[in-house]
Structures are given as C-alpha cells and as structure tokens.
Amino acid sequence: MGMRIIPIKVGNEKWGKSYFVDGAPQLPAVDIPHMMFYIDGAEKKILVDCGGRDPESESGKLHSKTYTRAPEEKPDVALKRATGIDPEEIEIVILTHLHWDHCGNLHMFPNAQVYVQLDEILDSINPIPRFYKTYESFKYGVVPPYAQQPVKWNFVQGDVDFMPGIKLIEIPGHSAGVMGVYVETDKGPYFLGSDAIPLYDNIENGEIKTSALCLSLEKAYYSAVKLNKMVKETGMIVIPGHDQKVLEHKSFPDEE
Numbered sequence: 001m002g003m004r005i006i007p008i009k010v011g012n013e014k015w016g017k018s019y020f021v022d023g024a025p026q027l028p029a030v031d032i033p034h035m036m037f038y039i040d041g042a043e044k045k046i047l048v049d050c051g052g053r054d055p056e057s058e059s060g061k062l063h064s065k066t067y068t069r070a071p072e073e074k075p076d077v078a079l080k081r082a083t084g085i086d087p088e089e090i091e092i093v094i095l096t097h098l099h100w101d102h103c104g105n106l107h108m109f110p111n112a113q114v115y116v117q118l119d120e121i122l123d124s125i126n127p128i129p130r131f132y133k134t135y136e137s138f139k140y141g142v143v144p145p146y147a148q149q150p151v152k153w154n155f156v157q158g159d160v161d162f163m164p165g166i167k168l169i170e171i172p173g174h175s176a177g178v179m180g181v182y183v184e185t186d187k188g189p190y191f192l193g194s195d196a197i198p199l200y201d202n203i204e205n206g207e208i209k210t211s212a213l214c215l216s217l218e219k220a221y222y223s224a225v226k227l228n229k230m231v232k233e234t235g236m237i238v239i240p241g242h243d244q245k246v247l248e249h250k251s252f253p254d255e256e
C-alpha cells in the first residue's frame with residue numbers, strides 16, 4: 001500500500017473567518033482545529049507539525065481564551081489513538097513553520113530529527129512585535145517552544161526532494177519560511193497547505209487564495225501563483241491547515 005496522510009486533532013480555537021480569508025465575515029466565530037498529520041507508509045515514521053503547548057501552561061495562556069484541548073487531544077495520546085504509534089517512535093518531525101500552534105510539543109518526540117526552513121527559524125528568533133505572541137517570544141517572559149529542550153535541528157532552504165514521494169515546498173507569506181508538504185499517494189498527490197492555506201474557503205473555484213493573515217502580502221501573492229501552477233501541473237489535492245472538514249476524513253486518500 002502507498003502513502004496516506006492521517007489528520008490528528010490536538011486542540012481547538014474559535015476565530016472569525018475574516019482572519020484567514022479576504023472579504024469573509026468576522027462573525028460568527030468558527031471552530032479552528034489545531035492539527036498534526038502523520039504520513040503513513042513512508043520510508044520513516046514522519047509527523048508534520050505537533051500542535052501548541054497545553055492551554056493551561058504559562059505559554060498556552062498567552063493565547064485566545066477560546067484555545068482548548070480535550071484530554072484525548074493531547075498530542076501523544078491522539079497520535080497513539082489514530083496510528084497505534086508511540087511518540088518516541090517518531091523519526092522525523094517536519095515543522096511547516098514555528099507559530100506556536102504548530103511546534104509546541106517537540107519534547108514529546110525526543111528521538112525525531114526536526115526539519116524547518118532556515119528563513120523561518122531566523123525570523124522566529126526576532127520577529128516583528130505583531131508576532132511576538134505568535135512565536136511565544138522571550139519578550140513575554142516565556143521560553144519559545146523551539147528553545148525549550150535539545151532539538152535535533154535540520155534546516156532546509158527552498159523546495160526540497162525530501163524522500164521518495166515527499167517534497168517540502170516553501171510558500172512564504174503567512175510567515176517568513178512557511179512550507180507545505182507534497183505527498184504522492186496511490187490516488188495522486190496531496191498537499192498539506194498548513195497556514196498558507198488554512199481553510200477550504202481559501203480555495204475558490206479551484207483557485208487558491210493564501211491566508212489573509214500574513215507577514216508579507218507580497219510573498220503570499222507569489223506563493224499563491226506558485227501553488228496554483230502546481231495544482232494545474234500535478235492535480236494535487238490541497239489539505240488545509242485549520243479546517244474542521246479535514247477531520248471528517250480518517251485519512252487522505254480515504255480508505256476504501
């Protein structure tokens with residue numbers, strides 16, 4: 001059997017869609033699940049992103065009061081439930097970017113080599129003030145998640161042929177070095193869009209419009225051009241980074 005992508009819910013927030021989609025209404029607030037993704041059937045045990053820190057932690061409390069995590073959504077518990085795999089078995093963690101809701105639980109995966117774009121880690125160390133909280137900056141008196149414990153870092157630059165059937169695609173704009181993950185399956189390619197493509201609403205009539213929440217609108221524009229070209233050339237199916245409907249699937253492609 002080929003590869004498949006398993007979405008795993010590890011928390012929830014509520015936000016107006018206007019944060020993510022240009023022209024969308026601010027109300028009502030909708031569920032914005034936090035997710036990590038396990039790539040099943042790859043050469044190694046690969047997790048994409050690992051969720052935010054516990055809502056009750058000092059760092060967790062920096063964020064929206066709507067941020068919650070049910071006991072079964074703890075990343076280690078949720079991973080085991082969805083895949084049967086223990087966190088210590090994870091060999092690779094790909095971090096699409098270093099915003100708090102994507103990289104907070106590296107301590108749960110002590111044996112993993114961790115991959116992130118070089119541009120992302122550089123910017124996360126000294127972001128513009130608008131993003132201090134988003135990176136859980138030292139400026140708030142907390143230790144950023146990526147600096148909390150020894151991490152086996154690997155820094156990549158640009159687009160990378162990562163492993164047979166898996167590519168890392170840099171799509172900056174939402175953050176300095178956000179990347180998506182392209183995965184070839186028996187049913188064609190899928191693409192984890194992370195926060196560059198947070199909702200299905202960011203895809204209108206087949207055309208991707210990247211997140212309204214941006215560090216650089218200009219870079220996001222060119223990333224959208226790049227993504228739309230990729231969709232045309234490969235037929236890849238986008239899996240948004242924060243859409244509730246993603247969780248209606250046990251895996252991509254769906255099991256038969």
Ligand SMILES: [Zn+2]
Pocket residue numbers: 097099174175195
């Ligand atoms: Zn983000």
Ligand SMILES: [Zn+2]
Pocket residue numbers: 099101102195241242
């Ligand atoms: Zn996010």
